[in-house]
Amino acid sequence: MSTKDYLEKDYYKVLGVSKTATKDEIKQSYRKLARKYHPDANTGDSAAEDRFKEISEAYNVLSDEKRRKEYDDARSLFGGSYRPGGGTGAGDFNLGDLFGQGTGTAGGGGERLSDLFGGLFGGRGGRASTQARRGADVETETKLTFTEAAKGVTRSFQLTSESACPTCQGTGAKVGTTPRVCPKCSGTGHENKNLGGFSLSEPCSECKGRGLVVDDPCATCHGSGRGKSTRTIQARIPAGVTDGQRIRIKGKGAPGERGGPAGDLFVVVHVQQHQLFGKTGDNLTITVPVTFPEATLGADVRVPTLNGLPVTVKIPPGTPNGRTFRVRGKGTQRRDGTAGDLLVTVEVAVPQNLNGAAREALENFRAATADQDPRSDLEARAKGA
Structure with missing residues (x-):
């Protein structure tokens, strides 16, 4: 998302608070809205997911005093009035000129805005980490007779894997509370490490890659949002498998997060010898x-x-x-x-x-x-x- 997109957003309006709202008022409003629009409570509702991202983005900025001041300063440049294209009326500002894209002379303003938003959003657009995540792959083993391997067989597998915590429904937060967007990574779940000449992206040290921070953790999962679950699945082993072969069964691995697809199941086959064939x-x-x-x-x-x-x-x-x-x-x-x-x-x-x-x-x-x-x-x- 570009800097221009942020200028067109009123984070106070998104959270339903005034520009003079206190930190507690902002936090209270965010928790109420986040609980209502959280993806785990609105499975498959893309509109609710987009609304949650917008709410998280607004709270990420307004809950941090430094970022809130930078945001307020940036918007004050327009006096509360701007036109996305380029206007010539009193109080109108040409965003193209301010970002060095037009023919105006506000180059200095463009540099100031670039500095402001570079520090405010870290070049990531403040995107909350609410994207769907694919589940982990799971590997198991099975023994087949020679005849079963030659003809194919359906096997039952009892798998133990991680899934959403049944108590907090995967949020990691105590029932009645809501996690907040990680202030360090802006909800992306990762941060860049400067190695001199190039940067390396790695999981955020604050939120451990989740993009969310839990202030009051769930007593069952201790804030991880995950729990162990045991399930039995039926999987078809195709005909003609050989001893030691690794079979991939798509979509039978660990469940995904936030509506993401399940991982795959890999079955290592051990085939018994036949006394004749x-x-x-x-x-x-x-x-x-x-x-x-x-x-x-x-x-x-x-x-x-x-x-x-x-x-x-x-x-x-x-x-x-x-x-x-x-x-x-x-x-x-x-x-x-x-x-x-x-x-x-x-x-x-x-x-x-x-x-x-x-x-x-x-x-x-x-x-x-x-x-x-x-x-x-x-x-x-x-x-x-």
């Missing part, structure tokens, strides 16, 4: 044992899936150990609604116990295939031939 990307993996005759002669093998409905995989004759087959659409669900695949790797099972007939059959098989030595060229290849 594995996962790579959007695909599920499984190792299926097959017999030597099945791998050699071919077979149709039933393979379980995560949804409980088995599929049949055709194993062609001469399938080597470790070969992988792809079953389309039997993996985990993707964000676009499609599904990954099931990767089936065959493992030739070597029998541990053979009866007489089986042993005799294998001996006959070995004799019949004696001329088929799969290692015949290994030594030659090892020598680089």
Whole structure:
């Protein structure tokens, strides 16, 4: 807000007091109006919020003797009569000339006004810190079975976070009283620290960043305006999450202040291993044992899936150990609604116990295939031939 805007405001009128009002009269009027128009008592009412800002701005100036004198001196330059544009009548002042924006010759007056308002409002426009604030983010953990992680699941979370104090409704002040705008930061909640060549904005040391000062604190929250609350929420964990993944659930964190949005909930997921299935990307993996005759002669093998409905995989004759087959659409669900695949790797099972007939059959098989030595060229290849 510019200096010109302040000249057009009558802070005495805003608070409903006379120009000769005492400090106690100003304070009493402010408390009455602030209680009526405070944002916490008028949730969603932008007009009431604007009125509260105006009241806080006026009180911030008139409650401070030095600032009140500077304000009175500034307005006395106009003798109580001014025109925003530029007038030529008696008693009319051209604000453009006074601020160095017009063609008049009141340069000295402009410098004086700049000095006055630079000290009065500190370049911040006296804006009260009544803006909505976003709630804090909250982080928690959850354990999922392999199936829950693959398919997605709805979980209940019991969260403990800060919210508005139930006794004072977030004002931090004792019931029946109202906090006042911080005189040090003019309600902005921050102050500039000169570091020589540049300045650093940091939370106000007087109000700790709240923008408000509590003279008579609430006995429950001791003036902080915040209290601990425990709540249970339902949150959906999407399908396809992996172990250690951090899921963001928007708007499920701590509640905001003064009508601000809630923060986000971050859930770190821990997924248990499955005794049969594995996962790579959007695909599920499984190792299926097959017999030597099945791998050699071919077979149709039933393979379980995560949804409980088995599929049949055709194993062609001469399938080597470790070969992988792809079953389309039997993996985990993707964000676009499609599904990954099931990767089936065959493992030739070597029998541990053979009866007489089986042993005799294998001996006959070995004799019949004696001329088929799969290692015949290994030594030659090892020598680089």
